[in-house]
Amino acid sequence: MKDVIFEIMSTEKVIEQERTDLENQLKQIKSKNLEALKNREKELQQELSDELKAYEDKQQKLLDDCMKESQRWKQETSAQLAKSFEANEDSVVDTLLKEVETIYGHF
Numbered sequence: 010m011k012d013v014i015f016e017i018m019s020t021e022k023v024i025e026q027e028r029t030d031l032e033n034q035l036k037q038i039k040s041k042n043l044e045a046l047k048n049r050e051k052e053l054q055q056e057l058s059d060e061l062k063a064y065e066d067k068q069q070k071l072l073d074d075c076m077k078e079s080q081r082w083k084q085e086t087s088a089q090l091a092k093s094f095e096a097n098e099d100s101v102v103d104t105l106l107k108e109v110e111t112i113y114g115h116f
Contacts, residue, residue, distance in 0.1 A: 090104070090105075090108060093108070
């Protein structure tokens with residue numbers, strides 16, 4: 010009977026030790042997974058930040074190109090108006106009205 014009791018006690022100790030070992034393994038796995046998750050989150054944030062920066066740079070370039078084109082068009086139009094004023098004996102107001110009509114149509 011003593012042998013059985015010792016066997017049971019021994020088995021309980023083994024089971025308790027195995028449970029403790031498994032709990033420790035689980036804690037380690039959780040810790041590793043949490044660390045991997047944090048690292049992946051940082052990677053994704055960096056990727057998103059890089060993509061956003063690239064998008065903003067592209068949008069700024071497009072805006073700069075539009076501004077350059079607008080400035081070029083403004084200079085060309087101003088030059089054309091200046092030539093038109095010099096070549097035309099009509100009043101400045103009449104010339105401007107003609108330009109507006111060519112752009113927007115008749116009133």
